[in-house]
Amino acid sequence: MFKPKEIKSRATKDRKVGIVETHNGLKYPFRLNFYDRPPTDDITIEEFETFALDRLRVLAEIESSYARNRTFEELLSVIQAICLKYLPLNANSAKEKPRDEERRKDHIGHFVLRLAFCRSEELRRRFVKAETTLFKIRFEKDDHAEKEQFLGSRDFDWVLATSEEVQGFDAPGKYYKVKWTRVPDLVEKRRVVLKGGMAYVPATEQSSIVVQEFQTHLEKDLEMTAKALPRLDEDTRLVPILDNLSKGFLAGVSSEWSNASAGAGDGLTADMVDEMAFKHFPACMRNLHMCLRRDKHLKHFGRLQYGLFLKILGLSIEEALVFWRKSFSKIQDDKFNKEYRYNIRHSYGLEGKRANYAAKSCQQILMSDQPGPGDSHGCPYRHFSADNLQSALLTMYGEQGLTSADMPEIMQTVKAGHFHVACTRVFEITHARQGVKKGDGVGEGESVTHPNQYAARSRELDKKAEGKDEDGDVVMA
Structure with a gap:
């Protein structure tokens, strides 16, 4: 075994990386994250592996939930409990909690798994589905004020429809106007009004736009990572870790049970x-x-x-x-x-x-x-x-x-x-x-x-x- 040494994450070299702006003293101002920027701080080998393993436990359980045909409410309950155990993210109001440390772990774990799962089309597909579900759960359960601040920090390219444009719609209220190709799930379920190639999305369905944007964004980034991976000067110590993570995901389970060490059981004759x-x-x-x-x-x-x-x-x-x-x-x-x-x-x-x-x-x-x-x-x-x-x-x-x-x-x-x-x-x-x-x-x-x-x-x-x-x-x- 090697002793952990300091290494720097190299998820993508082609993208210009900036320093994350602080907000109220926090390096990571929001729990919600589109993972636009790879982590730039020093990461130990131990963090590289353990952060990814804990995230893999969550993603593997999301896959298991789909296999078990759990409802979204059941999935929500199960994944929230597992996240609390392996991947907690506290609100900004929880000032006594290590919020930046939690969000740093979440950030690094995501990018390590990107490196592990960008290698094949099947791994990318399954990773995107699980990560998108995790984002959707977090979006649904996030504090309203923090959610609004997060939405205001990004350009989602939506336009608030005028009262004249929504006149005659069956359900009155606020609507967002986007290209219909950005909300195919809502079009399929007939939850939007289509007019002139645009989809008029009720405010109650706003989350679908955000989740779809996250998915599209992640799919493109994974393809970029896959193309860049052969050119990356990877530390040879990382390759076995990445291989182990991808095998665990292909098997549908996380790599290890946390108590699988000698002496974990009672005396047995x-x-x-x-x-x-x-x-x-x-x-x-x-x-x-x-x-x-x-x-x-x-x-x-x-x-x-x-x-x-x-x-x-x-x-x-x-x-x-x-x-x-x-x-x-x-x-x-x-x-x-x-x-x-x-x-x-x-x-x-x-x-x-x-x-x-x-x-x-x-x-x-x-x-x-x-x-x-x-x-x-x-x-x-x-x-x-x-x-x-x-x-x-x-x-x-x-x-x-x-x-x-x-x-x-x-x-x-x-x-x-x-x-x-x-x-x-x-x-x-x-x-x-x-x-x-x-x-x-x-x-x-x-x-x-x-x-x-x-x-x-x-x-x-x-x-x-x-x-x-x-x-x-x-x-x-």
Whole structure:
């Protein structure tokens, strides 16, 4: 690993960059931003990555919301909660909050993701859709006075229609006159009056003009960035970060679960794994457990995926050695000690370079080390055939409430490539008895992005149902 060093963002060199004017002592005067100017201040490698990852979590959840057919009101509620967690933006009136720091993070994160997602037409399309939705949510919820100040700071090239021009319109009131090509969504929904090649937009639909302008502006900027990217003198340390971000977006999930580090789980013994597997494991890990019990063996990538998952779940190295030795019951002690003991200790950082390996995230499981014949690792939602997946899910989760009536919805999301959304829906169905409703996800509407996140939330719900706190102690009423 490298130590973070100061670097300068180079999103676009062709555009003339000016210093952002201050307003009421703020470098970023508004929460709303069209991202006209790339950031010009020094950015550490750590900021470059973490700011982008936090923004990616928000954009990935926006995509998930579309895949789950959430209404705009539902999407609004979910994304506001996630933004509060990963990408907060406080109003100018919140003077005790670090407003400029929040807006700087928002600004930098946007431009880093531009660099990552300008590389293909599909990435650009998905990025524009998610970013436009995020802007629309912020515009809808912004403080009225600040919104008006923001609108007054830009030239949207609209003209306030005269009373003579709107005479005879069905709905009286204020109208803005723009070219009809700037509001195709309103034309399609027949929410404007067309006359002489112009669209007369009611003031109540003003947001559509602004959002459409944001989208058009971003599409053009992404194309410019894509053309400039090969000429940019990129720091070689940035390329792996950008590649990882784009892979995460293609997989539909953010890169990491924030708690996926050693020791994140409670103490777990080898004897507890069977019960845990059938109560709390996602399909990828439950499949590995079932294959291990059936075959008394797992191939290398299966052992790696499952072993690191159990490690983060709370299985100590001592218990891990007991678990794997019992599981490989067909193998003699001498062979186990020679061929497997070292690798188990290595995954716990006790051999080799002694690295503290993290468990594999959904992105890594989906995008790397694709399973071949005889392999058990990977993601069942992606790597199983449709018939095998349905059969496996009903076998795994039938006793937890999953039925054949749930399959069409789940298989539809799988067919569309939203594998983590299908996994999230299975979580909701199988935890309905603990009060989880459709749309709740694994908490605050979030989708599954890591197997350990799934298991940790399942255990937490189980403890709450039993009247225990997070440490497992009984809570007295």
